[in-house]
Amino acid sequence: MLNIAGDALNIANGKTRVTISGDLGIARDQAGLANALALQKAVNAIVDALQKEPSLPAKLPDEPAAPTGKTDNPFI
Structure with missing residues (x-):
């Protein structure tokens, strides 16, 4: 689990x-730049891992x- 800006965004x-x-606001300041x-970095790592997967299916079944x-219904 990766948290960005405390726990504003969870991956x-x-x-x-x-x-x-989550909900991440990216301000025009140094903290916003760090969050962005x-x-x-996280999204690039996800894309890299997916691109390296040799047997990536077209689509996974929906979960659950x-x-x-x-x-x-136990409530009636």
């Missing part, structure tokens, strides 16, 4: 996906898989 590396979540550079069957 988590899962088995099949990288998840980027950290984000750029669609539920099968029916379940009674």
Whole structure:
């Protein structure tokens, strides 16, 4: 897990996906530049890893898989 600007933006590396979540404002100051550079470094690393994957599929199935069957609603 990588956090940018404290925990404003979180980047988590899962088995099949990288998840980027949060809200990052990039100000026109030194702190904003540092945040932008950290984000750029993280995204560049993701792109590099994907480009080096020899058997990259066209698309992974959606996660989680669609539920099968029916379940009674426990709240009614």
